[in-house]
Amino acid sequence: MGENDNQQSDFLYQIIDVLPQYTTVNTVYQGILGSTLNFEEQCQITDFYTGIKNRENFEKAVLNFILSTDKEKQFPIVSMLRTLIDSNIELYKNNKDFFDNIDVISVCANRPDSLNYQINIQQKRTNSLWMELIQIRNSLESASWKRENAKVEYLTGEEERVSNLYKIEQDKLAVLYKQKAESDTAASKYVKNVFRNIYESGIFNISILNNYFPIETERQDHNQSNPQLQEGKYFPMELVSKIHKECNGFQFESLTEVELYSILNLLPVNTLLVIKRGEKTRMCYLISILYNYLKVQDKIEWRSSILKSLDIKEDFYTSKYKEPVSEVPSRESKNFALSISKIFV
Template sequence: MDENNNQQTSSLYQFIDVLPQYTTINTVYQEILRNRALNFDEQCQITDFHNWLKNRENFEKAVLNFILSTDKKKQFPIVSMLRKLINNNIEIYKSNHTFLDEIDTLAVSSKRPNFLNYQIDNQQSQTNAQWVELKEIRNSLESASWNGEESKIERLTKEEERISTLYEIEQEKLSALYKQKAESDTTASKYVNNIFKKICESGIFNLAILDNYFPNETNKSDSKYSNFQMNEGKYFDMEIISKIHKECNGAQFESLTEIELYSILNLLPANTQLIIKNREKTRMCYLVSILYDYLKLENKTEWRTLILKSIGIKEDFYNSKYKEPVSETPSRESKDFAQSISKIFV
């Protein structure tokens, strides 16, 4: 387990450091697939990697620092290599997601090799043996006291003190081992989640960031994931999408990933559809109207037409319902929803 990686979760890193990290993780993926099994060390590696890289703001800052500090001619091969590594990682996951997503990572963590278990068992035996000896001495001392054997009482009392001290030492050793095990279990608890899908999602977001800052190179890329690029100034950035996702996912529409919502609202190819939940169509009309007002484009009417079609709302229904959450007599749910959505675009 690399605890340093966990400590770096919220800290900045160098853009160039991402390449060897992705290379290592792709190798780990191949080993997992070759063995058709995941061991605890591999689970720690990929979890530490995800924790290190998952902060999109830090990745974007690393990209900006790279642009400012690196000669433009040297940027292309480095970005091209990173793009290739990320695409490889995504492709490995996409091709094997059924197997990877079904790995019981909790069981992997619970069954991890732990030498402390052997040490505890061994120490427990020594402590128990010392307790048996102490118990025998105390029984003998009690018998001698009943019989008034003064010389024997004196000898057994000293022996009891000696054995009692040894027993306390063994108890302290056992307690220390149990404390170490508790700390080990606490650390291991950070590695119980299956995060293969999350790593894939982070990779797609990072590709989108690369596409945003290196648009010329994007045109040369043959990546099947390059459709996540968002033309500069067009539609909605990831920050807006994330806020809408947090507010509406599972509430106004059936659960989607941020990536899927990003694709749908930006009219990009998506592997799923946005399904409006029962009795939420009016509030979705309001959301579309707010998004429509947010756009500063000449063709934003075209966006509205296409997005309404994609989510199954007819334009005449939209025109009659989109103002209802901010009407004079909205329902309590619609009023609260309108206030929450409006805060996103302040």
């Protein structure tokens, strides 16, 4: 068995690793639709596909997830992953011609590369010394014909000095050209348009999830534990991910994106969201923004459930949630309100 075969048979990742990757890629997709693909984004997309393209590895990840994860934790994670993959599939299907016609080769060829600038500068320095060396050699030849011994001695010394400098600059230029070649080789790994490949992988991954986690069985199990909740009812993973990036470790004690998703969507989870000292008022503001975001009939019930889970009294919430946008908020609250508002633009 060859080295590649060994790599393909190894277990390379966990299901939990795929969630933030799909979130990132979906965000990149949406950004591309409103703009153009750049080289950094092409690298992200290609690296993502390289990581998930092996179908055997994905199935191994699912089996490992089943064996290593408590059943009550499996539903929210699988539901979230299925939602993210479905979102990726829909993004591609709805914009197939656009994605398939992106000229990835041009994206790679036109990538920002500081080496080009450095090579141009170094080329000028090297050429300047070469021209100087030619002039010295011409003068030396002329002085030799005229038997101008003193001048010959001086020019011989100059020829050696400039020749040494020229060799040094030549070596510097050679190093830059080598780095440029290495950069081009690295970029060549990203010259393939993989949008369709990611779509096809998503179709397969969904089929694997459906095989091991039938949707009807999931819903029945979930409804038995909490019959009033609906999958993905309140906040999508993309939004939760942005909130997590802004608040995790600052407004509340560190937890994973999956745990925050489950908490905000009132899904079963063993982790509690613990508000950090001095951050309760800002958390009230965040809850108010999330409340206003909701477009469901039971938004008041959602708010009551969240406040209860965070041990925040209704009267405290009512008196504090507007403070970060009051006439004289603290600097921390003002900055927090600005950061949160950007998430919901």
